Amino acid sequence: MSDWLRKQANILYERLLSEEVSGTPNHVAVIQDGNRRYARQQGDDTHQGHRAGAKTTEQILEWCQEIGVEELTLYAFSTENFNRPAEENEPLFDLLSEKLREFADADRVHDNEVQIRAIGAVDRLPKRVQEAITYATRQTQEYDRFILNIALAYGGRSQLLEAARSVAKDVESGNLDPEEIDIGTVEKQLYTTPLRDVDLIIRTGGGERTSNFLPWHANGNEAAVFFCKPYWPEFSKADFLRGIRTYEHRQQSWQRTRARRALALLGSMSDQDLPEARSTVARFRDSLPASEQPNEETIELPDSNEPVADR
Structure with missing residues (x-):
């Protein structure tokens, strides 16, 4: 099949999937896997794979807004990623800083009133990334039409552990009655601003695991999960809509x-x-x-x- 025919077939398939979508998740979380493997496949350096993946990140933001998703969380850098070589992480930190500032100044972000937030142990990140996070947060903090969470230096279990320790300290100091501990108590310790329960997790790159991602908000809500083979830079709108369809089927079965x-x-x-x-x-x-x-x-x-x- 020629490239032109393949492109036309993909457009037709996307249109068909768009017509089939009738229900929209409120909160979609994405594990952006496969940037490095994509780069190796193309014969490029790793940082070129991350840069190609950044283009997909911009696209999925638009796709979510088109169908009415209200919150998107992107798994951009895990705590385990600190173990990678500095020559691989430093260009990624540069890219994160660049894109955070670019997003914070983009007309489409302000026109659609997108609030940008970072979740994770951001104090472990280089100063330039922390400054970019602060800038993006301040530039968009008044918006609430759409929430974009970027998980940086993130580890789900470690966050739960820290939340449990904080609750224990409050009890020990007498500031909290154990009988008053509820879901809201834990959530306040997890994040300074609340996250919606996750309705759908999408993972690219062929892996079939959720990698310690948002365990409180995803597992607790029994989120639908969509695993797909394309690397993150190759992830298409058709793949995204297939994920939405998985969520719809999950909801219908649950009902x-x-x-x-x-x-x-x-x-x-x-x-x-x-x-x-x-x-x-x-x-x-x-x-x-x-x-x-x-x-x-x-x-x-x-x-x-x-x-x-x-x-």
Whole structure:
């Protein structure tokens, strides 16, 4: 197939996928894997792979805004990446500094009111990267239409550990009653500004693991996960839409499961529980697609005048 035909086929496929998308996740998180392997495949230096990946980063921001995603988190640099050679990391730090400042000044960022935030142990990063983070944060801190989180010097388990230590110190000092510890208590220790629960994780580069990424917000929310083979610089809009479709299928399956569980419990309901049960069934029925609506007899509740023992 010629390059022209391949391009036209991809455009047609993207259009088809766009028409199929009917539900949008609020928060998408992306593990941008494969920059270095892409560079080796092209015969380039590693930093050229990261620079090629930066172009995809700009594109996915636009794709998210097109379909109504409200928050995007990008896994840009993990705590494990500090173990890589300095000659590999230093050009990456230069690129991060450059792109953070470029994003902070971009018209499309301000026109779409994008707030840029960094999450992770940013104090471990070189000063030039920290200064770029501060600049991007200040330039966009008043916006809230779209949130762009960039995970830098990030490690999910280490963050959970630090949050647990902070909570323990508050209890030990008497500033916190153990009985008052809840989800909100932990989340306040994790980040200075709240993150939405993650609805979809996308990982490029062929790996099938989530690599310690946002364990509190993703695993706790049972996020859908989409693994794909293209390296991050090769990741296309069609790949992105396939990920969104995976999220939709996950949501539909989850809704069906909840509906079936609710229906299975109805037989044991007492008379005083029936009005609430009817309301619950109605809500679950409304949540299902038209093609999956159950027949009326399937969700028929027992008459409240019928003895419980005979139901």
